Amino acid sequence: MKKTILILSLITVITLLISACSNIPAFENNSKQVNIPARFTLGLDVEQLFSLAKDDGIKVAKNDDGSLTYKMSEEKHEELMQTMAEILQIQIGDYKGGLHPPIKDVLYDDTYFEFTFIVNRNNVMGITDELETAEIAYMIALYHAYNGVDPEELSITFNYQDESTGEIYKSNTFSEI
Template identity: 40%
Template sequence: MKKILIVPFLLLLSILLAACSQDKEKESGVEKEVAAESSTDSLSDGEPLKVDKGVLNVEVTIPGTFFEGQDIDKVIAEAKNDGIKEVIKNEDGSITYKMSKAEHKKMMKELEEGIIKSVEEIKTSEDFSSIKDVSYNKTFSEFTLSVNKEEFENSLDTIASFGLAITGMYYQLFNGVDPEKYKVTVIFKNESNGEVINTIVYPDDLNEKK
């Protein structure tokens, strides 16, 4: 079985939360700075954030589907230990995170850097030899993979789309996309002529298969 290069969701979450918990002695000064910013922060494509934001805080709710099969109490405890000020388990299985704007911005930056690193690994990995290039939009809602068609059709390289989709959906949710509307589209194109070989829309296609 091929090695999946994308970090699993909960491990990625743990890494990001740990990063946000560092340099706590600097947080007070940072929060004073962000308090002066407008409360109408926007997504990178210009759409207004839909997360609930106070003067210093950001509130984000992640759907319960991201935690299926996990010990929710353990997830909450780890998040609190890693510096998130408040974590709430909702009746529908979702989890609401309340954090400072400084923590939120740092989390988004770390997540963006992680996705870009994973994209570069996919492009150069021998595990996905048919994939020659990967491009993406600013909000990580669409990835285009240029592949050698013959190699691709005789491989299992579509598995690369799953890791990209998970991290892309996670990025969108923490960046304020409505949990009812977030999607990631992964397009596989023939590198020689641009022909679309396959298109997978997450989570729609996964739900249909279930």
Template identity: 35%
Template structure:
């Protein structure tokens, strides 16, 4: 689905509107909290009985035409898109639509994994398995070929996919993680584990 492809490499999404006045008051407070967390680079997901709301930080739209992002989201079924003062976007859609999108996101991640496994671009990668919420991936490789190639970049793509899936499924931005385990095809032993976003943040800190 086009929206998820945009999400993984940029993104998308959704919101909650309630029926009672009290629920609306709570939603307003939660929306303010979402906007504050968006400033920190987090994606805030709030679910209700009928609808779902997600506030997406401005950093995720860097390099994109914001009007096109909004138009594409509405074409995909997002009820409302609000551009906030800090540059973040708040998407509102039905809970049913959110469920549909999560299903399509999962299908897209799986399709990407299959493509990666069969691509000639990653010849050292022999197999990839994963758990249900994409918080863990096991990448089976020809160790010698892997260590002498650029195929390690593929693991970052898997990590980004897993992190995005978890964020849009409502995992706390302070708790979501993706572990990439590298297993040698010959010995069937894991020779390295990479945990995102922890290791990615460490690399960025060292680079600075």
């Protein structure tokens, strides 16, 4: 069930990202190329992504390893990254807003590489911290992939801090999501 929700969320986010960048002119010399690893394309309607990208002036190719390579203007890439950051802000707000009851707050750096989840450890309802944060970890990794971070160098740190004591009781580094 969680995997289905995650795939549907990913399809929606990618569709929104491509369609949100529709008012930027075509490019030639000033372009940005981004490679999205195959693990981010599993379960996606790649043909639909190709169609949306083409309509929006983005060139996209599927590579032999299943990854996708996008080529777009620098301006379009900036707008794409801004849209993705806004989507991440909404997701972080959902964590703070009660969709994940054990998580009371989320602190993070402005580069989206380190997060601290303030957790009510008395209200975990048998759910692990990693499960609670898996969806956002995936979306953050996708953000970094579109921003050109080499998947081999990707490292996102999730700290889990007890709300009542202030103690960081667990820290995970996701380097391969």
